[in-house]
Amino acid sequence: MQFKQGQFLIDKIRGKLKINKYQEWLPKEGDYRKTSPMINIQPNSFYDIFRTHNNLPTQKWEQYLHIYEKHLKIFKEENKPVNLMEIGVDRGGSLEVWSKYLPENSQITGIDINPKCAEIEFNNPNIKVFIGSASDVDFINTNFSDANFDIIIDDGSHICSDVITTFEEFFPKLTPGGLYIIEDLHTSYNKKWGGSYKSPKSSIEYFKNFIDYMNFKYIPEFPIETTDEQIEKMKKMHEQIASLTAYDSVIIIEKYNIPKYRAFKSYETESKNITKEELLSQNLTLCNTETRFEKFFK
Numbered sequence: 001m002q003f004k005q006g007q008f009l010i011d012k013i014r015g016k017l018k019i020n021k022y023q024e025w026l027p028k029e030g031d032y033r034k035t036s037p038m039i040n041i042q043p044n045s046f047y048d049i050f051r052t053h054n055n056l057p058t059q060k061w062e063q064y065l066h067i068y069e070k071h072l073k074i075f076k077e078e079n080k081p082v083n084l085m086e087i088g089v090d091r092g093g094s095l096e097v098w099s100k101y102l103p104e105n106s107q108i109t110g111i112d113i114n115p116k117c118a119e120i121e122f123n124n125p126n127i128k129v130f131i132g133s134a135s136d137v138d139f140i141n142t143n144f145s146d147a148n149f150d151i152i153i154d155d156g157s158h159i160c161s162d163v164i165t166t167f168e169e170f171f172p173k174l175t176p177g178g179l180y181i182i183e184d185l186h187t188s189y190n191k192k193w194g195g196s197y198k199s200p201k202s203s204i205e206y207f208k209n210f211i212d213y214m215n216f217k218y219i220p221e222f223p224i225e226t227t228d229e230q231i232e233k234m235k236k237m238h239e240q241i242a243s244l245t246a247y248d249s250v251i252i253i254e255k256y257n258i259p260k261y262r263a264f265k266s267y268e269t270e271s272k273n274i275t276k277e278e279l280l281s282q283n284l285t286l287c288n289t290e291t292r293f294e295k296f297f298k
């Protein structure tokens with residue numbers, strides 16, 4: 001790390017770096033807001049639950065509260081227990097907030113490298129904490145070999161290599177139709193967390209590739225140095241990644257309900273009135289809006 005900082009200074013002195021004069025970084029210690037300046041908050045929304053939570057402490061950036069409401073509301077509406085896993089327990093408050101926000105009997109699992117997290121007393125018996133590193137493959141295999149989660153949140157070390165390893169280990173454990181959420185991706189622009197702008201090692205660059213994965217079947221040719229292994233990996237990801245939603249510091253990846261095994265159809269509007277029965281008899285795939293995620297494939 002010291003070497004990297006030294007290199008950064010040398011590059012700066014040599015004029016190889018252009019400093020971003022618009023940079024705004026983390027708030028100073030003690031700068032966290034305790035109260036919300038917002039009004040007209042929907043009762044029981046994520047913002048409301050977070051704002052009124054008064055047991056174990058937690059801290060989330062303001063935009064996250066709205067992002068979570070937008071993407072997790074559907075789980076609430078379905079009103080079926082879900083399995084959520086959060087990497088990074090810290091003082092335990094976020095696990096309690098998830099358990100309050102999500103449907104009754106949801107299972108909340110936390111992972112933290114800090115053994116002190118095992119001593120936290122939660123107000124809900126459905127919250128369980130595992131001590132270990134979320135990028136330690138042995139730890140994951142020992143404790144989570146058969147586990148499946150509907151929602152996975154990475155709020156752990158935020159070190160780029162950890163974020164990538166954790167994703168590669170845990171994404172296969174995400175239930176079809178589930179969400180994988182990575183917080184604090186602003187760290188990926190910073191050498192302190194093993195990243196920098198456009199660095200191939202940065203976690204945000206890793207996730208930018210997912211746009212290519214989703215569009216994999218439209219790529220007519222690859223650079224000659226692309227290995228068969230890389231192409232197979234892209235195909236595998238193509239079959240699973242339904243969407244990637246990027247926000248300031250947060251990325252949300254949605255897994256297909258059913259692996260994508262064929263190209264999307266192209267639909268044309270009808271020139272006459274047509275009933276639902278007639279449409280069905282034509283064997284057109286209808287999006288089922290009654291399920292959590294649109295089912296594109298029958």
Ligand SMILES: C[S@@+](CC[C@H](N)C(=O)[O-])C[C@H]1O[C@@H](n2cnc3c(N)ncnc32)[C@H](O)[C@@H]1O
Binds near residue numbers: 087088092132155
């Ligand atoms: C930002 S805090 C988590 C905050 C919590 N999620 C919340 O919202 O209140 C980050 C936590 O990640 C833990 N951590 C750091 N590296 C980790 C790793 N490799 N695996 C699991 N947890 C890790 C730290 O011990 C710390 O408690």
